[in-house]
Amino acid sequence: MGTVSVSLQFGELKKKESPLHKRTILLLRFVLILSTILLMTYSDRGLNFASPGYAVALAYFLSNLALYFVPEIKFSRPILTFAIFLTDVFAISMAIYLTQGLQTDFYLIYFLIIFIASVGQDIRGSIPIAIVASIFYAWLLHRTSPGLSIMDSAILIKVPFLFIVSLISSYWSTAIRREVREKSKFEAIARNLEDEIARITDKESELRHYSETVINSVTSGVIVVKEDGVVTTINPEAARVLGTKQETITGKDINSIPGLEALWQRMQQSIHSGEPLERLQISITNSHNEDTPIGLSVSPINSPNTNFSGCVGILRDLSDIKELEDKLRHAERLSYLGKMATWVAHEIRNPLTAIDGFSQLLPHTRDMSKIETFSKEIARGTQRINHIIEDILTFARAKTRVNASNIDLRQLMTQITENIGGVRIFINGEASATIKGEEESLKSLFTNIINNSIDAMDKDPKIVIEFRKTRQWLVIELRDNGKGISPENMQKLFTPFFTTKSRGTGLGLAIAKKIVDDHKGKLEIKSEEGEGTICRVYLPLENGQGCTAP
Amino acid sequence: MKKRILVCDDEEPIRLLLTESLQDTYDIAEASNGREALRSATKEKFDLIIMDIKMPQVHGLEAIERIRERNDSIPIIICSAYRPMEDDIVVKTSNIASFITKPIDIKTLRAKIFELIGE
Structure with a gap:
């Protein structure tokens, strides 16, 4: 299977981060514009409707919309976002100035800008904006309320708050961003893992398909059986020899199939001894209840890598060969029998000729010495026939009696x-x-x-x-x-x-x-x-x- | 003068039987294999030959062929334990010689010889 290797692609990570970044900033700026309009409308010292403030707000709204079309990549440049936040600070400062400074609530919008800056650029963005905002605000307060002391509570409370918000929000945004980055990193790992798994799965199915094709193409029967008797692989020829179907027998315990005892016995023998068995001849009863002679070779499989222990059997249907052998043996037997009959006939007819011939002569013979000779010849012929019969029996008997x-x-x-x-x-x-x-x-x-x-x-x-x-x-x-x-x-x-x-x-x-x-x-x-x-x-x-x- | 017959058979009892059966009428010479038969047939003159087929050294058929090369008119009787139909080779010979099978009926044999050469 191999080790899954995951390569992190950081370029891809940044690209994925920026739209979120841009979208968040622009969304927060809409909130900012909306808050400003709300303040304009409901604040005690709000601008009246005739004020060009709404026109500015509308322009602002449109410009924010326009920013949507700025390519994402530009948002990753600090100069652009910084310029946007500076413009925001400036606009709000203008609003504060126009609404008489100290008493106005517009300064609250500073917090929003600082917050957005921290989202956009962490502490590097929020602190400069906080500084700029503080300077503007102090200057505005000084302009609108010339007698105001620097130690006035209005300044003492509001200005540090700008920094506190800047610190907290940038801390928070950094944390969030880190989290997001981590998450993306893991997502990327997960994605890579998924890809890798898909690749391996493809490879594996390709390999499986390949080995299946090879095994199925073999003209001999191939059957793979686990140690416990479960059939894991069988090719069409083996299925045919066993009189079954591939899908019927695969996954089944070979013990549960009647007629295959001899096969399983030899397979076990090979698994337990770890030795291959070659060119065996066994007989099985196939599912059609026919006794089939098969040629069998078994090789044990013990692979620690794949954790597979069992054996592979190569089967060969010997029915045709057996039948041919039987026919041949029968023909040979007949041929022997024919030869034997001819031989016996010939061998016996010779002494028989003597016996028969001398018997014909005897009645006409008067000479005693000839009678004696003919009688001896008759006896010799009889012995000869007996000897021939003995010869045949010696040959035909399973075992000669050996009197040691x-x-x-x-x-x-x-x-x-x-x-x-x-x-x-x-x-x-x-x-x-x-x-x-x-x-x-x-x-x-x-x-x-x-x-x-x-x-x-x-x-x-x-x-x-x-x-x-x-x-x-x-x-x-x-x-x-x-x-x-x-x-x-x-x-x-x-x-x-x-x-x-x-x-x-x-x-x-x-x-x-x-x-x-x-x-x-x-x-x-x-x-x-x-x-x-x-x-x-x-x-x-x-x-x-x-x-x-x- | 008696007519002369050559009896050729590797089995001694058969030669004895044939000699005993025929010697009252004919003059009998014996040969125990094809080679001997050839030798005798070349040296002497016979009126008829009785020949076994299956014999050591020179096979009966070979002997007949060789004898026929010199003398194509001499009557030959094949006397074999094979039946004419039992062996192809025997069948082939039936047109070049007469055939009698073992066991032999002596009367039949004598009749056949008489038919071929008379007394």
Whole structure:
């Protein structure tokens, strides 16, 4: 808001003072003229009507009227006002002279002149006028009553009174004038204050309008809530997301609006912790009773300057995105299902062909050894079908049952690799590599990875297997010199039923990933096309944590 | 002299089944993948080829194309676990070869072979 600065403009003060000054003097002179006429009319020794006194009075009246047209600024010059008062003193002295001096009441008018002079020019005006009046009066008395002593009571009383009136009235007028000046000063301050307030109010409303425009233009929802839950600002988009109107919710307690509990809970969390919350996904129930998923970021506001404590929330309607995601997921699921059905059909039809075919041959076969061979083939086909079903179930089950036991992975690896021909396999690193896990799963995990490597290699196939230990993990690194994985295939690596092999099920790595996850491990695959692939399996070393309980 | 048939399938039981089903009438040679099939087809003369589609190394379709480059008259029967409508690729092949699906009815297979090359 800033400090209100008031500058006093004294020029303006004087200008404002002078019309009052002029008007007062002229008004008082009318009183003076009127009093003189009254005295002329009713005094014992008054002038009679034929006297030119009235003509003088009329001239006086007109001249006073004329003074109204003298510019105000001239009245602030002492010379003009002094000349006016001198003329007045002179005129009254003439009247006193004409009305026989001592006995006349015209001398009372001196008091009025002195009074007016004090109004006009303080003591600087009234004292000289009092002196001049005293001199005139004394001289007049001397002229009209030559025998009059200076110690005569008429002089002794009347002359000092002129000075007393001069002093009192100038004191009074100074006091009044000071008061007037003070008042004007305060009025000026008040006026300046008013101006300043108006300016600040304008500025403030301009700022408010500006920030409102900015907030309202934001395409995300913006909502500002005080510590106590009162909504202070909300933009149209936030109002739309919440299914309400700006004017309905502004000033309301967010607690009093049903469906926004989750929003308020996160806001409180941010206010109390003083930490911003970013990219949350929450669900609210809007005023139309629809569940709306929203993306939310909350920043706490704690400004000692504005004495505001609360938070600002940025809302984003995720309904459309959610719907799209759901559709995509559904489509993906359907696509998986389609791929899975095709795969299952193909995989099962092969052993089924054997079972069916040998069953057709059996009735026409007499040779016992052939009967035995065909029967074995039928059994093998059945087992194969069963194995396929197991594979699907392993993949589809939420969690593999892990029958944890201590497994020496080096030994297991030797077992897996000893029957592989045509590929050079090196096993290096840690001699002891025992973890807790499930043997069958781990065997199929490494078999899957090694089979992938074998399928990817053409010339001089070589697999280097290295065992390493970190504080937390047993790391098994399998490196091949195969054709590598292209970047676009890299993304689909763990996608079920995705395969680049003609004989692949597309489940190998998906199952491998699952087995690693079930053992609370990590599976990392790095590959460069044409260079080969590095596959790292991280299995936890700590006892008992290596696997899920059966 | 018996007519010669090349059976190409990566599944050993299927090769065994086909051989056992046909060897009384025909002379059967086996190949376990497309590459082997190509090699045999180049070296020897066959009257008919029975070929699986989905095989490692050289895919069945590729093998058929390569064989057709040398010999466009040899009858080929595609024997696949896919249904002709299940896979676009399979549909494309239907005009270059006959098609039978797994599981196989042995009588139907024999009838088809007889229709193509006789005994």
